[in-house]
Amino acid sequence: MAIQVGQAPKPLLPTRSVLDYVGAHIRYLRTRCGLSQAELGARIFVHRDLVRRIETAERLPSRELVERCDQVLNGGGSLLRLLPVIERERLLRSGRNGEPQSTVFRSAAMDRPVLDWLLATPSSGRCPPVEDDAVTRAAATLEQLRSQDHVRGAGATYPMLAATLHGRLPSLATTAPHVATGMLELAGYEAVDLGADGLAQRHYLHALDLMTRFGNRLYGGYLVAVSLAHLALHCGDPRQALRLATAGLQGTEGHATPAVRAALRTVLARAHARLGDEAACAAALLHVEADLARSRPGDEPEWITYFGEADLADEKAHCFFDLGMYDLAYRETNMALHLLPPDRVRRISIDTALQAAALTRAGRLDQACVTARHAIDHAAGLASFRTTHRIVLMLAELQPHANLPEVREVADYACATLQPLVTPA
Incomplete structure (x- = not known):
């Protein structure tokens, strides 16, 4: 079968975006099969211009188109495996376009909760221990789920965590807000691991609301500058990540222990690096190393000891x-x-x-x-x-x-x- 001769195909950098990688891979499979764009279009029942736009990273393909391409181009499932990545990209784009869906990540949704946290009156942040079997069991469940999450992934553990939150969150938010917040933070982390960025944002903001009402400035700052800022980076918004990390550092000034400060500054370095600011990234990393050198485990909150x-x-x-x-x-x-x-x-x-x-x-x-x-x-x-x-x-x-x-x-x-x-x- 003859390949069309004409204008050279647009060069793609597969690592630049999901669209570039999908387009490059479809182009590779098509040329390997010796098909022109028009011939592929005829076989999958679309116009050749749609094939061209997908191969040049101008359009996200539909699920049906990807499935047909994988079959016609003998992809062996390599294109089918990209479907969840394509769907996540579709969700991210709908969030950037301001579509009011609860399932999508939206940077602007974080601004007001972070401001509320900054304006709240801080307390010592220390919750007196509650001698309650339900709280003890919940804390043990949280640690067990954290351990399993590292080994098995959120696809195996999130359903158990969601069931625990559904049954215990209201009472824990009153009797043991630190345990409730830990569960919500883990839920956000696991939602990221599921590719559900909008769900992760809701969990993190719920946790931040609890810490704002409780007055725990330190844990709130961690949620702002680490959890939410990392999520912003993960969703391709380094400028929002930079704002969040900066807000977390400023809001915990005078409260942060060395390890907490190091964790917050690390995300600051990540945001600077993503924005291409080598000098600012290097300066932040130097501060991180100095903070960690000053850290003493006995003086740190339990929730930061992992870092x-x-x-x-x-x-x-x-x-x-x-x-x-x-x-x-x-x-x-x-x-x-x-x-x-x-x-x-x-x-x-x-x-x-x-x-x-x-x-x-x-x-x-x-x-x-x-x-x-x-x-x-x-x-x-x-x-x-x-x-x-x-x-x-x-x-x-x-x-x-x-x-x-x-x-x-x-x-x-x-x-x-x-x-x-x-x-x-």
Whole structure:
């Protein structure tokens, strides 16, 4: 079958956006099959101009079109696996367009709750212990779910957490607001892991409302500058993340312990890196290292004790990757993977995928393919949209080299090994 001759196809950078990766992959599969855009359009019952617009990242394809392309182009499921990523992109775009849906993330929805928190009268933030079997059981359930979440992913644990919140949240919000807030924070974190960004935002804002009413300035600042700011970064809004991290730091001045301040400043560094401000990112990271050096575990809130050298190395790796410093990103992922305990399965998988992406950008393709397989192996047992999404981003880095046998083998291995992505709800 003859390929149309004419204008050269628009160059795509698969890692630039979901649209670019989907378009590039469809173009790759189409040319591999020897079909023109018009011939593919005829086989999937659409006009060739729609094929062109999808391949040039001008249009998001529908579910039906992706399914037909996967079948006609012998995609082997590689396009079907992208459906949840495409659906999340559709939800993000509807949120940016101001559509009033409760299922979408909207940056503007955070402004008023954060202002309310800033204006609230702070208290010591210390909740007197409640001698109550129900509270004790709820706290134990929270710790158990946190542990399982790291190992299994939110697809396995969120239903249990949602049931617990539905039955116990109203009473816990009165008797043990710190436990209720911890559950809501975990629910937000798990909603991100499900790809349900709008749901995550609602959980985090509910937790922030509790801490605002309770007067816990410190935990509220963490929710603003870490939970909500990370969510903004995850949804592609680094400027909002920068505003939130700054608000959290200013609002906890005089209250923050060194480890809490370090966690808040780390997100500040991430936002600067995403915006390409290398100097501001480096300055923030220097403050983080100084804060951690001053931290004493006995003086820190229990909920921040997780944050240490492994998490800092992970955050630095993301900063360096966003700044184009791929050798440094590789070094920091090595550090994080060395320090992370083996039960942090999701974090290990994400960091390994980031390492493979850094190796690809650095031109170390053979090593990148080996590392990519390790990332896929770690992700295989997880029910986690976020982890598999990170694998998809890693495959997008490799996509320009899809004609190489070792790269094709990695893509085939991902299709055969990974569970289907959880569809964003």
